[in-house]
Amino acid sequence: MRFGVVVFPGSNCDYDCYFAIKQWVSSSVEFIWHKSTRLNTYDCIVLPGGFSYGDYLRTGAIARFSPVMDNVIKYAENGGLVIGICNGFQILLESGLLPGAMLRNTSLRFVCKYITLRTVTTRTPFTASLKKGEVLSVPIAHNEGNYYIDEKGLEELQKNSQIVFQYCDADGAVSDSSNPNGSLLNIAGICSKRGNILGMMPHPERCCDPLLGSIDGLKIFQSITESFKKMQTA
C-alpha cells in the first residue's frame, strides 16, 4: 500500500509519520511537497501535524490554499483515503472536507500529554480493525483542539455516525474531566459521511514504536492497510 505524506512549510510531524509508516506499516511511503499536484499514485494521503504557515490567521487557514490541496480535495471526493492528524485535521476543517472548526483550548494552554480515546465507530477504514468502544492511549499536542460545530451540524455528525474518537477516562467513560481542551462532546476525531476522510487531534504516529510507551497508534495504521487489502480483494 502506497502512502504519501504531504509536507507544508511548517509541518513538523511529517518525518514522524514517514518513519512510523516505513518502520511498522508499509515500505512504500513518500513525501509530497505542498506544491506538487500529482497524487494519483498513492493509496492513502497523510496530512501531518505541525504549524503550517506558522498558524498565521487561523490554524490550517493558509495551508488550505497550498497548490496540493485542490488535488487532495479531488482525491478525497473520489473516495481516496485521507487522514489528517492534528494540524492536518485543522487543514481538513478549513478546506471544508470535514465540517466544524477548531477553537483555542479552553485552558488557553498548549496541551501536550498522553490521553485516552474511545473508539466510537468501526465503520471507517481507519478503525475497522478496532473494537467498538476500544480505548486507545495516544498523545495529544495542540493549542487549538477545541472542536466546535453548531447544533445542527452536531446532529448531522451523530445521525451519520461521523464521530470516530472521543476523549475518555482510562475505563472508556466520556466525561468533562477527561476532556483536555473543551471540545464539544469530547470529540477528538471525526470522519466524512463516506468514512474515507479522518481528522483527529491525537498523534497515532507518535505511538507506533514499543520504545515510546504505547503502540496503540499502530492499530490505526494497521487498520488502514487491512481495510485497503479488503477493498482490493472485494
Place this chain on the structure above:
Amino acid sequence: MKFKAAVVVTLKESVLDPQGVTIKEALHHMRYNQIESVRLGKFVEISLDASSAENAEKLVHETCRKLLVNQVIETYKLQALSPVSQKEA
C-alpha cells in the same frame, strides 16, 4: 483607485471566547467590576486597488468569505472603506 479597508473579525456571539473571559476576569481583579464582558478579535487593514468604491467593497467581502473569516466560528464587520489620495499612497 486606491482604497483602504478596515475589517474587524470576532468570534460569533454563540461561541465561547476563553481569551475574552480571562481578560474580563483580570479586569475584575483590578477592581473594574463595571466591565461586563470582553470579546477579543482581530483587526485587518487591507490596501487595495479597485475601479470603484463598490468594487472595492465587493472584493473585501469576497476575501473575508474565502480566507480572512471562518464563518463556522467567526463573524466580521467592514468598519471602514475609504479612498486613499495619491499623496497618501
